[in-house]
Amino acid sequence: MSQSDHPRPRRRRPLLKVAGAFVLLALIGYFAVQYNSTNGGGGAPHCTAGPRTGSGGVDMTPEQAANAATIAAVGVAKGLPDRAVTIALATAMQESALRNLDHGDRDSLGLFQQRPSQGWGTREQIMDPVYSAGIFYERLVAIKGYSRLPLTEAAQQVQLSGFPQAYAKHEPDATVLTAAFAGDGELTCGGPAPTAPGNPEKVRTELTRIFAKDKTHTAPAQPSRTQDAAGKVKEAEVTFVEKRDGGASAARGSKAMAGWAVANSRGMGIARVSYGRQGWVAGEAKGKWQQQAGQGAKAGAGDPRDAEPGAVRIFVAQ
Template structure:
């Protein structure tokens, strides 16, 4: 006996797919508008770009950029090569996605998922990005020939991970980040201009990340501690009170003087401090950064660095005319 069949229901999959695509495009469009609205004062995000290799990019949140900046700063302050910084960044990318986690497998914590029970330090120490990066580097340099090893091998000798090959997938992005903080790249952050920061906190964080040399080069050895000492053209190394920046927001300056004739190592340190300031701008209330004729201004030009007097740039690019041997950081007050 044959069964009677009613009419087949209409297929609605194409319609559903079309609606799904429209929703997806709408979401993408919304975030694009948020990113590029108001000259880059929309949703905050950061981008690292390497000048070599076709201009590869790596995008991240301000939190991730701040942690990457700390990892790079600690390695550079220790005088370690770019390879060490790349290994550290790739390890943190795999272990925590560059987030300072308060949890993990068993008692693992922090950027590198280090374990108190395995002698890495106390929970408070491990969740301090400066400490956790420092002890990672300390153990890395104990590995003979680490700079010549494949990244996965070097990282594994420090971490003792159950998935050692996982570090390899982050090597390209970690190399881009290393170039941005060292040489051969750039890092910028978009988002609203900060409304308020604390110069003393910025100086304290600079000291923690880069060591006492970070503030040692300014006039009188103050490293930006003398209020009202700087002029618009720079040169005193003090902190300038009462300056007005973008949007009429008062600013105070920290002027970091580099060692004269310091060569590539000192230039690398200067670049790292400038990009560290940009990466931590949202957290620390840093409104502007100037270094070697270029300037970054929070909430303007889509967050990119501007060359002084460059065509199509807002303002004069480097609004405070930095010299070649200084990094000028302006904090919103």
């Protein structure tokens, strides 16, 4: 093709550029309004792990937050230190981006890309986040002095990855996530309130399975149900109460339970969660935790947080 045969670039007219800019600004404004206004500030489903005060944090989809919460809760339930949880989270962030993948290199699967052919378990077991996190921790704690090793070295001894240095880049974010689920950080999850009933028995069963060996909490045999003035059931409550002698371990477990409930709220129809003097309500306050009203204020049954000392209260939509 000769030079003259090439199509000549079309000049964009200034008016079209201006019109395009207005369209872009309109779209940005629309989504900003949706984010800040829908359902009392719920907006599109999203989660952020970060400090209780100040800026900065790790943004996640509800799926990623739910998987991160499970990994952290399994580590806490086993009584493992924050370092173990951080190593596990950084590993899953590298291997799957905190997604429960049903595929991978060769026969690799799940959050940690574990391989049935390498003795990690069956396909069904590996695709269960509770199981896959549990067996990761089992192999991690078998490494002598793992908590004193660099994160890349500890993760590599478990994973035998072809790219061991890749874990290092996730350590800062994994540390933030660990604090959100087991320390002095916080998980916020925005999005609309549930519109369909959830399954309180599933919530209770999953948390009981994760904390099966936990001796610091008690739970009612059956979820209790809350009724409105007309006698119609609108929520079912699942509660875990710290034992009096539970101490710091019980408080850490409660934090992990509460974070797990918020992270799984979208998938399990959880309408609100409370722990200590704080509560989280789906579709309110842009997904942030709210402080319970102090003494002398009208809290009581009208307080949407319904927080009680030493209790994790999870309210499932009905």
